[in-house]
Amino acid sequence: MSPVLAGVLQLLALLVALGLSYRPLGDHMARVYSSERHLRVEKWIYKGIGADPSVEMRWPAYLRGVLAFSAVSLLFLYLLQRVQGSLPGSLGFVSIDPDQAFNTAASFVANTNWQSYYGEQAMGHVVQTGGLAVQNFLSAAVGIAVAVALVRGFARSRTGELGNFWSDLIRGVVRILLPISVIGALVLVACGAIQNFAGIHEVGQFTGGPQQWNGGAVASQEVIKELGTNGGGYFNANSAHPFENPNGLSNLFEIYLILVIPFALTRTFGRMVGSLRQGYAILGTMATIWLGFTALMMWTEFAHHGPAFDLAGGAMEGKETRFGIGGSSIFAVATTLTSTGAVNSFHSSYTGFGGGITMLGMQLGEIAPGGVGSGLYGMLIMAIIAVFLAGLMVGRTPEYLGRKIGTREIKFAACYILVTPALVLGFTAVAMALDTPSHSMTNSGAHGFSEILYAYTSGANNNGSAFAGLNADTQWFNTTIGIAMLLGRFLPMVFVLALAGSLAEQKPVPATAGTLRTEKPLFTGLLVGTILIVTGLTYFPALALGPLAEGLAA
Secondary structure, eight states, X not given: OOHHHHHHHHHHHHHHHHHHHHHHHHHHHHHHHHOOOOOHHHHHHHHHHTOOTTOOOBHHHHHHHHHHHHHHHHHHHHHHHHTGGGSTTOTTOOOOOXXXXXXXXXXXXXXXXXXOSOHHHHOOHIIIIIIIIHHHHHHHHHHHHHHHHHHHHHHOOSOOXXXXXXXXXXXXXXXXXXXXXXXXXXXHHHHTOOOOOOOEEEEEEETTEEEEEEOOSHHHHHHHHHHTTOOOOSSTTGGGSTTTOOSHHHHHHHHHHHHHHHHHHHHHHHHHHTOHHHHHHHHHHHHHHHHHHHHHHHHHHHSOOSHHHHHHTSOOTTBOTXXXXXXXXXXXXXXXXXXXXXXXXXXXXXXXXXXXXXXXXXXXTSTTTTSTTHHHHHHHHHHHHHHHHHHHHXXXXXXXXXXXXXXXXXXXXXXXXXXXXXXXXXXXXXXXXSHHHHTTBSSOHHHHHHHHHHHHHHHHTTOOOOOSSBOOOSHHHHHHHHHHHHHHHHXXXXXXXXXXXXXXXXXXXXXXTTSOOTTSHHHHHHHHHHIIIIIIGGGHHHHHHTHHXXXXXX
């Protein structure tokens, strides 16, 4: 079987699996966030934290819940790392330095999971399992909760109430993430991923002496790392490590985990707003961009010419032979078009255009299908921008799902799409202008610039993947990327929840002959064009200095 055919067959198998999961999972999530019934274990948790799940919240109260919970999580995870040297199960590792502890805490709380450390050489079992893995569940549930609050803004009228944050948070963990993670961990163990609390031990004889490997609860952390679009690996090699991702089957399953909730949330959206066709329109937009990026990535990696490439069947540098170009390309697109950031190959070793595709996927806002929750609310923001532009072209007040998009709504949407580019381009410009940050680059020229541009793109977009080659474990990068991650996560949430509150207060507007039909394929095409033009062109000058210049010079 040719490598190209193998890649196509993997893509088809993935599409079938996602298609079979779409309806049952999407409907289940809609029931979870619409039900008035509370499970017994959820009532225990409400009692323990002193929350009343029956109290409806307006958007300022909902936002306070998000920020307060995230601030406490940040402080707890920071302190856990700082006292690691005194904890049992630390495997002899010392406490984490303050700047790296801040960076890691910000990273996992912001659902970014950027790692400027070697996981197997820095974090013991307590921090890995009791800190990082727990936060993988919680940060993912926060993202889904904010998305559901925005959906309620479209679904409700003449009220500013968006639900209860604590109820949404706990339901997301207990009813969605935990059950799937238990089943998924068993699948990964069956595929060969490890799950233990073993200490450090020597394995085999290699050039230069024996290697030291440590065990851990890898399968259980791996599954929520992908399912929650988190991305932080137990080992430095992330999903290229055989303990995390043993073979081609586990690789395909992990890609499935990355995509299944973000895609299924479009059906949840359609079910909650009372129009499944609206959900299909958003799904069509996401699928069009994702399939287009996947096809481009596979083409640029398979079609690269040269004796070494021809012998290997394509651009195999930096890729695992057990996954091949097809499995690596599909994984790279899935992880950068979502906020996952897990990697099974080194993106720095991709062709110039291939590296640019991974960067552009993040720069579009990771909305195809995006992170759990963040992908849906990001796409809905772009839908509002699209109907606004359509309204300008025909001279009509824009409407979306029976809501008028006025000055207030478009200001919130505009602020949302401006925050991340300002962070990425601003921090990149400062880093390139100073001497100390540029010394961390392994390469010079266009590729070196791409290393820094990718780092801040990954951080501010809450992706977490790295281009490799950049020494990010410095006070400058730990601090600035940590700030970019926090601002890139929570500032957009402010505008999303404010927009949700504004929409929920409106009176529904009846559809007329002049209303733009947002459930039609025409709107899907308009939305794809809006995303590529409004967000893609924002980064074009920076991309021209980095991956485009490198690709054209190859």
